[in-house]
Amino acid sequence: MRKLGLKMSCLLTMLVMLVGLVSGCSDTASKDLKIGVVYELTGNTATFGTAAANGAKLAFKEINAKGGVLGKQIQPIIADNKGEPAESTNAVTKVITQDKVVAITGFTVSSCGIAGSTVAEVNKIPLVAAATTNPKVTLDEKSGKAKDYVFRACFIDPFQGTVAANFAINSLKVKTAVVLIDNSSDYSKGLSQFFKDSYTKNGGQIIAEEAYLQKDQDFKAILTKIKGLNPELIYLPGYYEEVGKIIKQAREMGITAPFLGGDAWDSPKLLEIGGAQPLNNTHFTNFYSIEDTNPSSMAFVDAFKKEYGQVPDSMAAMGYDAAYLLVDAIKRANSAEPAKIREALAATQSFKSVSGDMSLTSTHDAIRSAVIIELKDGKQMYKETVKP
CATH class of the missing domain: 3.40.50.2300 (Response regulator)
Known part of the structure; x- marks a missing residue:
């Protein structure tokens, strides 16, 4: 899902290209598996980013408790994009060039996702966006084709x-x-x-x-x-x-x-x-309603309440789903090499998300249901589910 119209200047474009030329390789030899977690932790959309980041951190904690992935523990590298496109460029650049992550998950604001995905694409680091619904997040506007290394866990607009x-x-x-x-x-x-x-x-x-x-x-x-x-x-x-x-x-x-x-x-x-x-x-x-009674949803709600002392919202669920989707691809790739993770993500079919099965299209967008929510007397009331 989003925010602030994106105005990419020539200078920003040159910076992104320079980053792609000078950045180091991802750290696949580390005893821990470093994954970037880039969200809107401050700014006008901080409730979105904080909830989604909490969902991602819960997912990684659960995975680590079960032995991690590829024999390694996941080390989340948290970065704040402040709800701004320019800061998103900076945050993704940092986790790639300084922290040497093998992949990234994040973003609940489309403009931030568009900016951040540009850096990930140039550097050939897989990015799974959580809740950015604008088609331009995964679409290369110049070629009209999907960006090779950018995927999302949510439906599009x-x-x-x-x-x-x-x-x-x-x-x-x-x-x-x-x-x-x-x-x-x-x-x-x-x-x-x-x-x-x-x-x-x-x-x-x-x-x-x-x-x-x-x-x-x-x-x-x-x-x-x-x-x-x-x-x-x-x-x-x-x-x-x-x-x-x-x-x-x-x-x-x-x-x-x-x-x-x-x-x-x-x-x-x-x-x-x-x-x-x-x-x-x-x-x-x-994207989701906590009134969903499928077993995956109920287990997620219980775990989130236990971890954070509050009921999760849809952004928490999307952050959780995006993290698990990325780790699922790493497992299927049986490798921490970004190119192999990318191949596994592109082949994703019938992934079990919190709200049910989902698959990724040829444009790397999720096919999943939507829900209608009514606000009544200060409460969210589930109305209906709409399947794709």
Whole structure:
């Protein structure tokens, strides 16, 4: 899943290429197996990155307790990308060139994943992104082909946008919508486009599009325009901080229309910012629900609660899945050589994730189900599962 529009300058491109030329080899001879864990541990999306990093650390702890992999213990190398593309470049560069990791997992923000994956690709170090849903994370825009060394454990936004649009048409039964886009976010812009394409194709009408920027505080001017249009639905594919403020201000202005969003809503901060009552009559698409009763999910929830004293969210589950997906590939490769890990990842089929079986496509994206979550009286309520 995401954040801040990516503006890669010529200087950054030159830096990435230079890194590829001067970086050292991964440390395959170490008695420990070093794996980079690069997440948004500070900044506006820190709840996402912290939860996912905790999921990854739990996975590696469980694997180590069972003997590790290739006869080695996994040594997670933690790095903070601060929720910023430039910092993501720095963090991935560090774990590759200084810490000599054999592979990397991380990222819950698409713009950060796009930036970080560029460095991993140049250096030929496998990267498994946890929750970055923008197609550009795994796609080389110049060639139009999948990046060789970049994979992800989550679905992508063409699927998520279609799921949201179908839910709007078939379950909410709304025929007119306003789309409210975060213009500073690759995630928001991409997801809104896929929603619009599917919604209009199925008979819905987009009667207006409005835009805001991350870190905006006052949304009353935009909401006044929307109120005058009286839409049946407001589609808001943004991040929890702005989403909470927008919905709270909308309800204060008397806007009662349902809101619908994406996985970037899933943070405990959303309730703190938006309030339980204003968030009633809202829904969002997501990767996972703790109400899933499959054995893998239940075991994960119990282990996470025991380790951290709290219930996991979807980002924790995605961090956990991404870590296990990477280790599964290392085991099948029977090698810590990055090229062999890459080959094993590309061949992944029927991997058992927390929310069920998943496979990777030829573009290195995950085929997995989505869930619809309703917010009601301050609680997340599972509505339905949508299979790919």
